[in-house]
Amino acid sequence: MAGLGVASTQILPSVSKLPYVKVAAAADVRQEALAKFRKEYGAEVYTNFDEMCESPNIDFVYVATPNELHARHVIAAAERGKHAIVEKPMALTLEECEAMNAAAEKNGTKLLCGHTHSFDPPIRKIRAIVQSGELGSLRMIHSWNYNEFMYRPRMKHELATSRGVVLNQGPHQVDVARLIGGGMVRSLRATTGIWDSARPHEGSYVCYLEFENGVPATLVYSGYGFFDTAELFWWVGEGGQKSEKENQRDHELTGRRIVERADALRWAEGRRVQPRLARRAASAVFRFHAREL
Numbered sequence: 152m153a154g155l156g157v158a159s160t161q162i163l164p165s166v167s168k169l170p171y172v173k174v175a176a177a178a179d180v181r182q183e184a185l186a187k188f189r190k191e192y193g194a195e196v197y198t199n200f201d202e203m204c205e206s207p208n209i210d211f212v213y214v215a216t217p218n219e220l221h222a223r224h225v226i227a228a229a230e231r232g233k234h235a236i237v238e239k240p241m242a243l244t245l246e247e248c249e250a251m252n253a254a255a256e257k258n259g260t261k262l263l264c265g266h267t268h269s270f271d272p273p274i275r276k277i278r279a280i281v282q283s284g285e286l287g288s289l290r291m292i293h294s295w296n297y298n299e300f301m302y303r304p305r306m307k308h309e310l311a312t313s314r315g316v317v318l319n320q321g322p323h324q325v326d327v328a329r330l331i332g333g334g335m336v337r338s339l340r341a342t343t344g345i346w347d348s349a350r351p352h353e354g355s356y357v358c359y360l361e362f363e364n365g366v367p368a369t370l371v372y373s374g375y376g377f378f379d380t381a382e383l384f385w386w387v388g389e390g391g392q393k394s395e396k397e398n399q400r401d402h403e404l405t406g407r408r409i410v411e412r413a414d415a416l417r418w419a420e421g422r423r424v425q426p427r428l429a430r431r432a433a434s435a436v437f438r439f440h441a442r443e444l
């Protein structure tokens with residue numbers, strides 16, 4: 152396991168239970184994370200990724216390090232004969248992706264981007280229905296995702312290097328649409344949005360693409376927390392579980408807080424009121440609503 156951050160906490164507990172996987176080692180630059188990992192898994196620990204890949208006890212590495220290290224780590228693994236699963240986004244540029252593919256081909260290693268929703272049973276089922284033709288031919292695909300992605304806690308530079316939701320969440324929609332649409336895309340057009348000056352990176356996009364057979368798809372994303380598309384699906388979200396009542400309520404509150412803050416700031420701007428006072432007023436209104444809910 153390369154990188155013992157948030158992603159690893161979602162991966163390791165399940166992967167370590169698989170009968171054909173043995174968690175053999177981890178690499179991270181944080182000593183405390185390595186100490187915790189060693190205690191839990193009793194496996195090898197490394198502060199240097201390349202050294203971990205030298206270990207004869209490792210067959211493949213799961214790369215969940217920061218986005219800008221994906222290419223370097225996958226290539227280093229391939230050069231040492233290790234297969235790799237790399238978290239999305241695969242890398243930050245097409246050139247990096249090509250170099251990763253080339254390294255895997257040259258060294259005869261396997262390279263997989265994961266986690267990948269095109270492996271999810273519901274997505275596979277949709278593809279199977281499309282392929283079977285039982286509902287006729289596929290005419291168009293639409294994918295909407297609204298959530299509070301831009302307000303989740305994360306390392307400061309992550310939004311900058313990955314262009315906000317574009318490389319962080321875009322890969323999921325592209326991956327799912329391509330599996331269902333069945334292949335290569337012949338044209339693509341997109342518009343991105345930066346709507347919060349406190350987080351000056353892309354938090355939304357609308358993308359229109361056309362498959363080689365002419366089938367069009369739209370991919371829509373907003374990570375600004377005004378709405379959660381899980382509400383359209385009985386509060387069953389990306390992970391496949393129904394979200395707790397508590398989270399649904401939190402979501403309503405976050406949405407209201409953002410709107411009220413924006414209103415308060417606009418109001419302050421118009422009347423030359425200090426933004427600090429406007430923010431305090433907005434917070435008071437928010438607390439009032441929280442009591443109501």
Ligand SMILES: NC(=O)c1ccc[n+]([C@@H]2O[C@H](COP(=O)([O-])OP(=O)(O)OC[C@H]3O[C@@H](n4cnc5c(N)ncnc54)[C@H](O)[C@@H]3O)[C@@H](O)[C@H]2O)c1
Nearest residue numbers: 154155156157158178179180181215216217218238239240
């Ligand atoms: N957070 C999530 O829920 C989630 C989900 C899916 C995918 N991902 C992807 O996983 C990757 C990691 O995301 P995260 O949220 O876990 O980030 P994170 O910042 O929580 O974790 C990254 C880890 O990598 C370590 N690291 C940094 N430099 C390193 C180096 N040179 N060698 C080894 N380890 C190093 C950090 O110390 C940290 O523990 C990203 O590509 C992200 O897109 C994250």
